[in-house]
Amino acid sequence: MKRSYITVIAVAVIAILGIGSALVFAQSSEPGKRGGKRPHFGGKGGPEGRGGFGPMFRGLDLTDEQKAKLKELHEANKAAVEPIRESLKGVHEKMKAATENGSFDEAVVTAIANEKAGYDVQLTVERARFMSQAFALLTDEQKAKLAEFKAKRPDPDKGFRGPRQGPPPAENN
Numbered sequence: 001m002k003r004s005y006i007t008v009i010a011v012a013v014i015a016i017l018g019i020g021s022a023l024v025f026a027q028s029s030e031p032g033k034r035g036g037k038r039p040h041f042g043g044k045g046g047p048e049g050r051g052g053f054g055p056m057f058r059g060l061d062l063t064d065e066q067k068a069k070l071k072e073l074h075e076a077n078k079a080a081v082e083p084i085r086e087s088l089k090g091v092h093e094k095m096k097a098a099t100e101n102g103s104f105d106e107a108v109v110t111a112i113a114n115e116k117a118g119y120d121v122q123l124t125v126e127r128a129r130f131m132s133q134a135f136a137l138l139t140d141e142q143k144a145k146l147a148e149f150k151a152k153r154p155d156p157d158k159g160f161r162g163p164r165q166g167p168p169p170a171e172n173n
Contacts, residue, residue: 057134059149060142069137077130084122091116 021114096110098105104112 001137055145056149060138064141066137070134071131073130073137077126081123081126084119084126088119088123091119104129 062070091112095109095116098108098112133142135146
């Protein structure tokens with residue numbers, strides 16, 4: 001009897017701790033966000049933050065002059081890309097309106113998709129322009145080091161296969 005009583009109390013304590021930790025984790029410092037404060041690894045945007053050039057050029061021992069020029073390039077690129085991003089938001093809203101409630105008009109969806117493709121091309125060109133200008137700022141040694149970093153990085157086109165080993169599954173045609 002005593003042993004089952006202790007077991008029931010232990011299970012109850014574990015359940016309370018589990019629920020309590022889930023509630024604490026779910027609390028947020030910002031409305032609409034889950035999980036509380038999360039690091040932004042240098043802050044949102046900007047040279048060292050998400051979407052910036054920090055990770056690519058990290059470890060290249062950039063001079064202060066190179067950092068300043070990269071920051072200028074980044075700001076110029078940001079200004080060039082912002083109107084394109086705003087236009088893309090409008091395209092996403094158009095697509096959402098055109099397809100909500102299961103509606104589908106192929107001509108409308110095709111027109112919206114073609115419009116989006118045009119903006120995607122513009123973003124790709126702006127990114128390539130930025131990368132070319134940024135690469136031109138590097139010394140030969142830094143370029144070699146960057147090439148070495150890129151060679152070690154996994155190919156993003158191959159995708160992540162996870163821990164499973166073996167050949168990819170057969171395609172059904």
